[in-house]
Amino acid sequence: MSDAGPHELAVRGVHGLPEFQPGMRVGEQIAARAELADGDLVVVSQKIVSKAEGRLRKLSAVLPSSEARRLAAVLGREPALIELVLEESAEVLRAERGVLIVETRHGLVCANAGIDSSNLPGKDTVCLLPEDPDASARRIRAELAAATGASLGVVIADSFGRAWRLGQVEVAIGCAGLLPLDDWRGRHDSGGRELAATLIGIADEAASAADLVRDKVSRTPAAVVRGLGRYIGAEDGPGAAALRRPREEDLFR
Amino acid sequence: MSDAGPHELAVRGVHGLPEFQPGMRVGEQIAARAELADGDLVVVSQKIVSKAEGRLRKLSAVLPSSEARRLAAVLGREPALIELVLEESAEVLRAERGVLIVETRHGLVCANAGIDSSNLPGKDTVCLLPEDPDASARRIRAELAAATGASLGVVIADSFGRAWRLGQVEVAIGCAGLLPLDDWRGRHDSGGRELAATLIGIADEAASAADLVRDKVSRTPAAVVRGLGRYIGAEDGPGAAALRRPREEDLFR
Numbered sequence: 001m002s003d004a005g006p007h008e009l010a011v012r013g014v015h016g017l018p019e020f021q022p023g024m025r026v027g028e029q030i031a032a033r034a035e036l037a038d039g040d041l042v043v044v045s046q047k048i049v050s051k052a053e054g055r056l057r058k059l060s061a062v063l064p065s066s067e068a069r070r071l072a073a074v075l076g077r078e079p080a081l082i083e084l085v086l087e088e089s090a091e092v093l094r095a096e097r098g099v100l101i102v103e104t105r106h107g108l109v110c111a112n113a114g115i116d117s118s119n120l121p122g123k124d125t126v127c128l129l130p131e132d133p134d135a136s137a138r139r140i141r142a143e144l145a146a147a148t149g150a151s152l153g154v155v156i157a158d159s160f161g162r163a164w165r166l167g168q169v170e171v172a173i174g175c176a177g178l179l180p181l182d183d184w185r186g187r188h189d190s191g192g193r194e195l196a197a198t199l200i201g202i203a204d205e206a207a208s209a210a211d212l213v214r215d216k217v218s219r220t221p222a223a224v225v226r227g228l229g230r231y232i233g234a235e236d237g238p239g240a241a242a243l244r245r246p247r248e249e250d251l252f253r
Numbered sequence: 254m255s256d257a258g259p260h261e262l263a264v265r266g267v268h269g270l271p272e273f274q275p276g277m278r279v280g281e282q283i284a285a286r287a288e289l290a291d292g293d294l295v296v297v298s299q300k301i302v303s304k305a306e307g308r309l310r311k312l313s314a315v316l317p318s319s320e321a322r323r324l325a326a327v328l329g330r331e332p333a334l335i336e337l338v339l340e341e342s343a344e345v346l347r348a349e350r351g352v353l354i355v356e357t358r359h360g361l362v363c364a365n366a367g368i369d370s371s372n373l374p375g376k377d378t379v380c381l382l383p384e385d386p387d388a389s390a391r392r393i394r395a396e397l398a399a400a401t402g403a404s405l406g407v408v409i410a411d412s413f414g415r416a417w418r419l420g421q422v423e424v425a426i427g428c429a430g431l432l433p434l435d436d437w438r439g440r441h442d443s444g445g446r447e448l449a450a451t452l453i454g455i456a457d458e459a460a461s462a463a464d465l466v467r468d469k470v471s472r473t474p475a476a477v478v479r480g481l482g483r484y485i486g487a488e489d490g491p492g493a494a495a496l497r498r499p500r501e502e503d504l505f506r
Contacts, residue, residue, distance in 0.1 A: 007265075007266050007466045007467075007473065008263070008264065008265045008266070008466055009262070009263070009264035009265075009462065009465050009466050010261070010262070010263050010264075011261065011262035011263075011264075011462070011480075012260075012261045012262075013260050013261070094504045094505075097502070097504070101504060109416070109417035109418075117446065118442040118446060118451070119446075120446075123446065159453070162416075162454075162498075163362070163415075163416045163417075163498075163503065163504070163505035164416075164497075164498050164503060164505065165362075165454065165457065165496050165497065165498055166434060166452065166454070166496050166497065167433070167434045167452050167453055167454025167455070167456075167457060167496055168451065168452060168453055168454060169453075169454045169457050169458050169461070170458070171418065180420070181419060181420045189371045189372045193370065193371055193372075193373070193376065198371070198412070198421065199419060199420050199421060200412070200420055200421055200422075200464070201415075201418065201419070201420025201422045202420070202465070203420075204418065204420060204422050204461070205422050205423070205461035205462065205464055206465065208422070208457070208458035208461040208462060209262065209264070209458065209461060209462035209465060211453070211458055212262050212455070212459065212462060212481060213260045213261055213262050213480070214260075227264075227466070228465060242419070243418050243419050243420055244417075244418065244419065245415075245416075245417050245418055245419045249350070250416065250417060251347045251349055251350070251354060251416070252347075252416035252417065252505050
């Protein structure tokens with residue numbers, strides 16, 4: 001992989017990863033196929049983490065509640081899918097246009113609790129988000145460290161839609177070893193004026209950068225971002241939990 | 254600049270740009286300082302585009318309306334700033350916690366109509382967004398093409414906060430020559446299942462990738478993203494206007 005100079009970024013996909021089965025170690029598999037160096041950030045698609053953690057469900061095995069059946073009829077969706085969405089959710093924000101916008105039990109606001117049916121075996125199967133994506137990131141980071149000896153960061157990324165803007169972008173649903181937010185508040189600009197509200201979503205920007213080398217069909221479910229060493233630390237850090245806007249500070253609930 | 258292989262990305266800042274004054278040509282200045290090749294994407298900070306277009310305003314020269322004075326008192330902000338925000342806006346979505354969330358006349362939903370006071374000369378000066386950021390991108394693209402002969406894309410990027418998530422990320426407020434959305438709807442995954450709702454915000458992800466090589470203090474207000482040639486076309490294309498979610502499809506107004 002080409003080196004990235006100071007304030008230069010290089011992003012490359014990790015190719016040749018296997019189809020993940022429950023119990024397989026994502027970090028080990030990536031370490032065997034990527035050149036990794038101190039300061040690299042490994043961005044991993046949620047889908048393979050969920051598969052390795054056994055988070056697939058068969059809709060035919062789900063018994064929908066009456067509330068799930070009611071919402072499914074309103075939305076024109078499968079009751080079993082809606083049941084899984086409700087089980088994964090702490091709160092329903094919107095139920096319109098065939099989609100539930102929810103806050104998941106992890107505190108992520110997204111459509112259908114992140115449950116997805118693409119790139120899965122069998123038409124009856126859906127994939128849930130990892131149980132605890134920050135814990136998943138820490139575990140993958142430990143596997144990568146054990147295999148490579150390098151000091152790395154890990155992001156677990158998923159595609160989220162946005163309010164007001166079309167197009168999904170990848171965001172960090174879990175991370176470890178990476179400073180998720182770069183806080184410039186209290187620092188000063190080049191003219192000596194205090195930067196008022198500059199808190200930069202590094203982990204989300206890195207997830208988006210990694211998506212640009214991926215391909216939804218050929219399955220490149222991991223990428224290495226080189227050049228963010230200044231945000232990679234020895235500790236696992238606060239994780240992507242730090243990216244969740246507290247409910248009481250959120251104007252759009 | 255290092256080459257980027259297929260499905261590999263390289264991002265590098267453009268250094269040594271001057272302080273922009275009204276009438277200066279952003280594309281010419283960048284072309285003089287960056288190695289550019291066919292298929293490169295040039296990501297330019299909104300701030301320098303606005304400066305070159307003379308979009309600075311002195312708050313002391315603004316006469317606030319009674320509505321601006323009323324809102325300013327509620328929000329604890331300067332009436333002159335609120336007046337400018339209202340002048341730039343088509344609709345106010347929220348007025349709380351010291352901030353106006355508005356839809357700008359361009360159709361962008363953001364805080365304070367994108368008006369910003371960092372990295373500007375004089376404490377009384379603020380910077381408005383470009384009058385028409387897609388037109389700005391087309392003009393910069395034409396300047397770059399004239400200076401280099403290369404087929405390039407241009408994104409004009411600004412930092413926006415998000416609903417539900419902490420941390421600002423850079424998004425595309427204008428673009429030219431770049432496919433802003435990669436539409437996978439109707440295509441099929443590796444298992445033959447149709448990808449239901451996969452519309453990828455390429456222009457926004459590229460803006461975020463470019464931000465990772467920038468530095469808010471040392472002023473690196475432009476970056477070159479190499480490796481997105483498959484999204485760069487001969488035509489200017491639909492611009493960032495294509496990223497605006499139609500009001501009637503938006504659940505969070």
